[in-house]
Amino acid sequence: MALYFLVRLTPDWSMPLWAQIVIWTTFRIMLAREVVLALHPLLKQRTPVKPSDARSLAVVVPTLNESKMLPNCILSVMRMSPPPDEVIVVDGGSFDGTREIAVRLGATVVLSEPGRGRQIAVGVAETKADVVLVLHADSQIAPDTAHLVLAALNAQPQAVGGAGGQRFDAGTLNLCIIECLNEVKYVLFGLSFGDQGQFFRRAALVATGGFPKLPLMEDVELSLRLRVAGPMLYLGGGA
Numbered sequence: 491m492a493l494y495f496l497v498r499l500t501p502d503w504s505m506p507l508w509a510q511i512v513i514w515t516t517f518r519i520m521l522a523r524e525v526v527l528a529l530h531p532l533l534k535q536r537t538p539v540k541p542s543d544a545r546s547l548a549v550v551v552p553t554l555n556e557s558k559m560l561p562n563c564i565l566s567v568m569r570m571s572p573p574p575d576e577v578i579v580v581d582g583g584s585f586d587g588t589r590e591i592a593v594r595l596g597a598t599v600v601l602s603e604p605g606r607g608r609q610i611a612v613g614v615a616e617t618k619a620d621v622v623l624v625l626h627a628d629s630q631i632a633p634d635t636a637h638l639v640l641a642a643l644n645a646q647p648q649a650v651g652g653a654g655g656q657r658f659d660a661g662t663l664n665l666c667i668i669e670c671l672n673e674v675k676y677v678l679f680g681l682s683f684g685d686q687g688q689f690f691r692r693a694a695l696v697a698t699g700g701f702p703k704l705p706l707m708e709d710v711e712l713s714l715r716l717r718v719a720g721p722m723l724y725l726g727g728g729a
Contacts, residue, residue: 607708651690654728
């Protein structure tokens, strides 16, 4: 389209029918290809994951210079009931005292190369719990989240993971719209973001190839992998 208007084969800026057909047919072919690729995980036969009990919970928090936000995050984790069996902060090279704060608040600190997906993968590898909850450092978690996550997974043994749900601390209209869109996206497509409090069974994660070591959008890739392995749960609130 840009090339056509650069050459400008007509005296005005209109586009003849043949040019529109060429441009939009090409676009529709590419769009159809993307739709097929997007639907493939939904249509793919699920790899069965052996049901397992959800008795213990680990919380993994990736950090990079989060000294201002991390205290409230860790304190909210420690207030959960039942308390998490493991709290692991995976630091990507902070120089603002983030690691010292995490240790002082009772978390285990693990070092990693920077990159959120890579950091979370390192943290998950350090855990021994049945279930892992990933929480961003600028988030806080509701006290009953641990109970809800474990109870939901034990009530539905075939479920492999899910998301808690997100609420912003500011109630502006724009943020409320984002909350609603994120919920609709999860309900319709099973896709969640990391700031919605993603959780999963460690056994299911291993069966799907482990945590994606991506610097960005690792949370969406995790959703795509898990929903192939089994049903996903949405708790409707928590982070």
